[in-house]
Amino acid sequence: MIMDAVESLARVEPVLRTQGLEKQYGKGEGLVRAVDSVALEVAAGETLAVMGPSGCGKSTLLHLLGGPERPSAGAVWLVGRRIDQLSEKALARLRRHTIGFVFQAFHLLDELTALENVELPALLAGRSPRAARSRAEDLLEQVGLTDRAPHLPSALSGGQRQRVAIARALSNEPLVILADEPTGNLDSASTLDVLRLLDSLRAAGQTLLIVTHDSRIAATADRLISMRDGAFVEETRLTHGTAGPLVELAGLEG
C-alpha cells in the first residue's frame, strides 16, 4: 500500500531532490566541504551522470542520497518525502524497497551463486521463495546471463559480476538505481557490456544516477553534471543520435 502510494507520487514528484545539501569533515583550518550547497533533481525515468575528478565529492553525494551518510546541512527528498531525518531503521526499510545500489567492487556474496545473489533482495523484502526465484531468473535473462546462473562469482568475469550486481539492484523494482563507478574495475570489453546494459535500462525508463569518471558511461545518460570541490560546476542535456554533429565529428563536414 505504502509502496503503491510512493509509486504514484513518482509520476509527478522528482524521484530524488536535494536543497542546499552539504557535507563537511573536520573543522577550522582542516575543514573540508566534500559536498557544498548542492541542489539536485532527478526526474522519474531520467538517467543522470555525475562526473568529476577523484575527491570532488561525487561519491559522498551518492552516500548522502542513498542513506549511509547524513548531511551536515540541507535536505534530501525521495519522491517528495524528506528522508535525511528518518531514523536508521525507517531509512534502511525505505532503502531496501525503493533504491537499488551498484558498486565499483560489485559487492556480491562469494558463497552464493549468481542466481542466489540476485534473488536475495526479494527474499529480504519478504517475497515467497518461488516468486523470488522466478524474478531472479527473469532478471538474469534481462542482463544476458541465464547460462551463468548456477556459477559462483569467482567463476565469472568482472563484467559478468557487475551485470549480476545490476540484476540484483533491479530486484525490488527500485524507484532509482544509484551506481558508484560501475565500470571502475572493468577492462574496456567488459565496460562495453555494462554500457550496453545501462543504455537499455535508460531506454526502458529506469531512473538512474551514475557517478563515474568514465566518459563513455557518462555519455549514456540523458543529462550530465560535472562536480568540482564539492559543487556542481557544469550541466548539459545530452541529445542523442542527431546526424549534424556526427558529420562534423567524423571529419566529413566541408
Place this chain on the structure above:
Amino acid sequence: MPESMSLSQKGSARDYQLRVVQEVLLALLAEEATHGYQLRARLQLALGPLAEALNAGQVYVTLNRLEKANLVSSELVGQADRPDRKVYELTAAGRVRVTEWLEDTSWPKPAPAEFHVKLVAAAAARLADPVRLVDAQRHALLEGLAAVQRAALAEPDESVAGLLLEGVVLRLQADLRWLEACARFWNERKGR
C-alpha cells in the same frame, strides 16, 4: 519558392552538408563503371547514419567536376521505357589519382594547439578561469560522444559504418583524456 525554403532551413541540423571529397568518389568508382545513384548507395553503406546529411546533388556536381578534369568519363546508356542513364567510369588519369590517394598518409589534424593557447592566454591575462573553460569544452565533447555512441549502439554487429563510428568515439575519448590532464594542470596552478 526554393530560395525562401533554403533560408528557413538555415541553422538547423540539415545545415551540415557532407563534403564529398573528389578522391572518395573516384575510389568508390574504381570497382566498376557505375550510375550516380549506385555511387550514392555505396557511400550510404560506408557511412551509415552519417549519410543522412548526404546531399544527393553534390555527388553529381562533383562527378561533373571530375569529368571536366578528365579523371572520369561518362557514357549515356539507353534503358527500355526509362530515360537514358549516365554511367561513369574512371579514366587512366583517374586511376593514377586513386592510387596516389591510397598511398597518401596525411591525416585530419586533431589540433589541440589552439585550445591549449586559449587556456594559457586566459590564465595569463586573467580573462577567464582555465578550469572552467576546460569543463565547458569537456561537456561539448561529451555531448558529441553521446550522439556518436548512441548511433554506434544502434548499428548492427559487423556494420561497416559502425567501424567509422567507433573511430570517432575513440578520438573523442582521447581528446577527453587530454582535457582531464588540462584540468588537473590548471587546477594545481590555481592554488599557487
